[in-house]
Amino acid sequence: MSQAGVLLDRDGTIIVDSGYVGSVDRVEFIDGAIEAIGSLNRAGIPVAVVTNQAGVARGHYAIEDVEQVHKHMIAELANRGAHVDLWLFCPYHPDGSVASFARASWDRKPAPGMALAAADALDLDLAASWVIGDRDSDIGLARAVGATPLFLGPGGTTEPDVPRFPDLAAAVAHVLSVRRENGARQHIEPPKFPARQFDRADSYGGAYVAELSRAFDTVDLSRVHAAAELLTDAYLRDGAVFACGNGGSASIANHLQCDHVKGVRNGTGLLARVQSLSTNMELFSAIANDIGYEHVFSYQLESIARPGDVLIAVSSSGRSPNIVRAVDWANANGMRTIALTGFEGGDTRARANVPIHVDSRNYGIIEDAHQALMHLLAQYVRQSQLSADAVAGQVF
CATH class of the missing domain: 3.40.50.10490 (Glucose-6-phosphate isomerase like protein; domain 1)
Structure with a gap:
């Protein structure tokens, strides 16, 4: 059966968003982020990273640079007993300067492409899953696929009804608390219709x-x-x-x-x-x-x-x-x-x-x-x- 999972933004959520992080030397993990991912791992909750990387389209770095950053992050996570089950990124942007990447994309958040790909690869029930990030595009992605959005940071979103948390560690603690309190989401059998005979x-x-x-x-x-x-x-x-x-x-x-x-x-x-x-x-x-x-x-x-x-x-x-x-x-x-x-x-x-x-x-x-x-x-x-x-x- 499909399962609940967590879709994580990258920059501003797992690592510091210092603007177009396209090299290993610029990777700085946010305090508590690796431990939070490890908590999800131990709870058996699949984790996917879904990140817009418009820096490729804008010519700041190449696809290979994104992959090197992710390899470095994978190693750092592993050194501290954590892992991400799936890494997805979108290199496209309609205003890009690199011709091959200068276009709109179904995968660019808030479009649902990366979330749907994660659901297919990890057998996720997106309606029971969470999207955690620090931008309105992350909230939009959650809305697009029926997931629950959790917002990180003190501001920056136009949707005040979305739960806010200071960092990934706090958001993951909330996810685990909800999971413990509610247990697995159970399907309620719809009523039989008709359940009796009608005479009119x-x-x-x-x-x-x-x-x-x-x-x-x-x-x-x-x-x-x-x-x-x-x-x-x-x-x-x-x-x-x-x-x-x-x-x-x-x-x-x-x-x-x-x-x-x-x-x-x-x-x-x-x-x-x-x-x-x-x-x-x-x-x-x-x-x-x-x-x-x-x-x-x-x-x-x-x-x-x-x-x-x-x-x-x-x-x-x-x-x-x-x-x-x-x-x-x-x-x-x-x-x-x-x-x-x-x-x-x-x-x-x-x-x-x-x-x-x-x-x-x-x-x-x-x-x-x-x-x-x-x-x-x-x-x-x-x-x-x-x-x-x-x-x-x-x-x-």
């Missing part, structure tokens, strides 16, 4: 709407934002988006193609390249008949998908072999994956880069919520590309 459609309708509202309230909207950012990025760089689903979920995948091609383009001119893998019955049935039903989506992706494309997998149970196989193929071949799931979510929820989960055990409720999420994503992307005046004048 109007009373059943009222109960249905109430259950739909309850179920939608379980959706982690920060995951929805992460999915929207991923889709927007794909559309703006002319990446392809593929959708797939079985049964009622197939209709959502097909409808998604309509709203994300025609709807998103309306008023924006954005030419979104979206295709449903559930819609071509001749191809779909040929693959199912000749190769196997579990291959109906992955086989199509092998022919038409490319690294950097996006897959949206819609599955109420999250257990369908053809859906799981498609997500696995996409992950293994450089695609980004979004999942809309229900029930326990199955392997689809566990393996997608951005899982959006509806906590319900009623197929109709789950599919209604998935349809709403599909519309929500299309409308958000569309309005994000319009001016404020244009949004007010458009019909959505």
Whole structure:
């Protein structure tokens, strides 16, 4: 099962931020930081470093210099009985002076790329994890992936509701205290619906709407934002988006193609390249008949998908072999994956880069919520590309 972890900023959190630390001689550990990381290690909590290193893009130092700094830090941590499980850094910045690194990046905080990579590598449940850092970009990263932000330092953040701590040692003490007090986060079983027989459609309708509202309230909207950012990025760089689903979920995948091609383009001119893998019955049935039903989506992706494309997998149970196989193929071949799931979510929820989960055990409720999420994503992307005046004048 996925586990809670801690994502740490580097400069200003573990070592002193003296401005573009790109050489070993400039590394100065903050008092108590190594011991704090050791405390996380002993508690069995995975630790990842996620750091923006715009100094590469700005020409202050090279990729190799960042790696040397990290090798030095690894040795110093080891000398004092501590370790970091994963080191990630983003060398890109849109205002950089080094051409090969002068661009926006999905990995640059507050974008979620590094956190999603850490979750994939360390099997983290980001919703149960913490992001600790000294900048608003660290808080933004936590918000983007549904993690809990902890801020270090006396000021510098515009979000006063985020817990503040003087240093990493104090923040880690808080993490360990919360873990001891609350224990592992346990999943609360959603209520069965319907749990009794109804004799009137109007009373059943009222109960249905109430259950739909309850179920939608379980959706982690920060995951929805992460999915929207991923889709927007794909559309703006002319990446392809593929959708797939079985049964009622197939209709959502097909409808998604309509709203994300025609709807998103309306008023924006954005030419979104979206295709449903559930819609071509001749191809779909040929693959199912000749190769196997579990291959109906992955086989199509092998022919038409490319690294950097996006897959949206819609599955109420999250257990369908053809859906799981498609997500696995996409992950293994450089695609980004979004999942809309229900029930326990199955392997689809566990393996997608951005899982959006509806906590319900009623197929109709789950599919209604998935349809709403599909519309929500299309409308958000569309309005994000319009001016404020244009949004007010458009019909959505």
